[in-house]
Amino acid sequence: MFSSVWKSVATNIETQLTSYYFRVQKIRKVGFRGMHSTLEDVMVGGMEVKILPALQDNYMYLIVDNKTREAAVVDPVDPDLVIKTVQEHNVKLNKVLTTHHHWDHAGGNEKLVKMWTGELDVYGGDDRIGAMNHKVQQDDSFTIGGLNVRCLSTPCHTTGHICYHVTSADGQGPGAVFTGDTLFQGGCGRFFEGTPEEMYDALCAKLSALPDDTKVFCGHEYTLQNMSFARHVEPDSKIIQNRIEWAKLRRAAKDPTVPSTIGVEKSWNPFMRVHESIVQQHAGGETNPIDTMGKLRKEKDNFKA
Numbered sequence: 001m002f003s004s005v006w007k008s009v010a011t012n013i014e015t016q017l018t019s020y021y022f023r024v025q026k027i028r029k030v031g032f033r034g035m036h037s038t039l040e041d042v043m044v045g046g047m048e049v050k051i052l053p054a055l056q057d058n059y060m061y062l063i064v065d066n067k068t069r070e071a072a073v074v075d076p077v078d079p080d081l082v083i084k085t086v087q088e089h090n091v092k093l094n095k096v097l098t099t100h101h102h103w104d105h106a107g108g109n110e111k112l113v114k115m116w117t118g119e120l121d122v123y124g125g126d127d128r129i130g131a132m133n134h135k136v137q138q139d140d141s142f143t144i145g146g147l148n149v150r151c152l153s154t155p156c157h158t159t160g161h162i163c164y165h166v167t168s169a170d171g172q173g174p175g176a177v178f179t180g181d182t183l184f185q186g187g188c189g190r191f192f193e194g195t196p197e198e199m200y201d202a203l204c205a206k207l208s209a210l211p212d213d214t215k216v217f218c219g220h221e222y223t224l225q226n227m228s229f230a231r232h233v234e235p236d237s238k239i240i241q242n243r244i245e246w247a248k249l250r251r252a253a254k255d256p257t258v259p260s261t262i263g264v265e266k267s268w269n270p271f272m273r274v275h276e277s278i279v280q281q282h283a284g285g286e287t288n289p290i291d292t293m294g295k296l297r298k299e300k301d302n303f304k305a
């Protein structure tokens, strides 16, 4: 009797401690600044990608070469968090990869360059990008330590939008692509400065040509909204249903839904599926993938989840 009382007290204390532990872990991961998502690391062949949430739903990424610990940051709109992460992990930051000139992506470049004590090579494809000192175009390449970076010119969301495909120099695996506001998980960016033909070229020619296992790191946490549009386009797709359930669980815990892969995007992202007859039927019986792209984007612009 006595021992069972103690047992229940001990269990109670253990439960309390466990819940306290998880609360502390959560604060440690999400931070005190009310970030929209937890900080996470993803290992890709030869590199580590640190997912850094910013603003309301943006993602910055710190790409670290495993061998040299050299690092590059993608779209550092929150330079304070970038510098804190770089210092905590003792990596050698020397490059900035800017996907496009919009404020929520390029808006931290100048401040980061000012705050940072070392040299920073700032890449981008648009003269409107602050602090840019390396203008790039299609197929330009450079390195981050032992990693190779190839630039993909993907105009449409903005005229100077660049996606960066990063692979390990020894060809270990398909690597990762940083797609900014061109390709999102389950969706694509608005056509602010381009045409359906350009988005088709970006998604269905250039990005689709990457290996299916390439990890996709996009610029925003829009997955749940995008997937509900995807379900509207293909209501019977089990793949989409399952992804929605998975994404809901992730978001309930404030965990990021990035990355996905090129292969899985081809299986559920309507904008990468404009050549599929089921998607063309949804777009009013179109037979041309580019016209389908245009119609889908118009519909999505006014879609309420």
Ligand SMILES: [Zn+2]
Pocket: 100, 102, 157, 181
């Ligand atoms: Zn944008």
